[in-house]
Amino acid sequence: MEIVVFGAGSLGSLVGGLCAREHRVTLVGRDPHIRAVRDSGLHVGGAFDFTVRPAARTDPPPAADLALVTVKAFDTDDAARALADCDLDTVCSLQNGLGNEEALATHLDGVLAGTCTYGARFVEPGRIDCTGIGEVALGTPDGGRSARAERVGRALRAAGIETTVADDMPRRLWKKLAVNAGINPTTALARVENGALAADPLHGIACEAARETARVAREQGIDLGDGEAAAALDAVVGATAANSSSMLQDVRAGRRTEIDAISGAVVDRASSPVPVSQTLAGLVRAWETAER
Ligand SMILES: NC(=O)C1=CN([C@@H]2O[C@H](COP(=O)(O)OP(=O)(O)OC[C@H]3O[C@@H](n4cnc5c(N)ncnc54)[C@H](OP(=O)(O)O)[C@@H]3O)[C@@H](O)[C@H]2O)C=CC1
């Protein structure tokens, strides 16, 4: 299968590197990382230790069977526009946050929704580390089964990526959002690793943000319970206790965060008050305004 990974930073290089062991892969990203991959290949370290030599460029190729989108959520619309001239059969987001599939579908056909719990960290141009083995779940954005999703699932499994083809992607996207809405802004503002959320006061704040997200999901017709959302948050906090959330990494690096697609998405869709999510979103945005 011809696969283009659009947004070959940390996660995109991990997934693209794994796919390159089985498929013809083109990474689309930025120099100097892309130049290093072109010159010396891509080394995937951490939980893996291999080097592959995918094609690497700073603009999309003319065609591919599958595009995996791994830009940050605030770049999704630009990614969709950049891919519009690429002859594609299927596009699959592996991003965090809500709204990515809708943004992609504005410009592209054959869009699938996806979540990813693998962890990836950029080391230096040409090298990334896998910081945690997880899984990819993918399917049609509105739920239900599709031959397109089954094809992509087979291709990712063939590359050794733990993959579930799911018929309930709306629910999965909201459940992942509840986890991110609890963990990401809380750890970023407190400057702590994920494990600090196991104890109060941070545990109470993170759980309430997750429960607010579950309530807004129910307002949107998604059957996601408060207890289930809080339990999912606790499970991820336990499993990634030593990790720095992506939002904490962004804040520490002085980079723009994905707050708008995470807590902002909860606030924008709420038809009842979500004070914790609103406060977390406001505080992170205030930091972005002051510090960036
Ligand atoms: N890293 C991880 O462990 C995980 C990440 N995720 C999610 O995956 C998504 C990606 O995260 P992550 O990999 O960490 O982010 P990164 O910033 O490391 O990777 C995104 C890359 O895409 C590049 N990019 C953006 N727009 C373009 C463009 N138009 N053309 C070429 N390159 C472009 C960025 O370059 P530049 O910055 O210069 O614009 C960057 O190098 C996010 O939604 C994140 O929340 C989900 C699970 C785990």
Ligand SMILES: CC(C)(CO)C(=O)C(=O)O
């Ligand atoms: C699940 C979690 C919070 C793990 O750190 C994550 O997806 C992130 O950091 O963006």
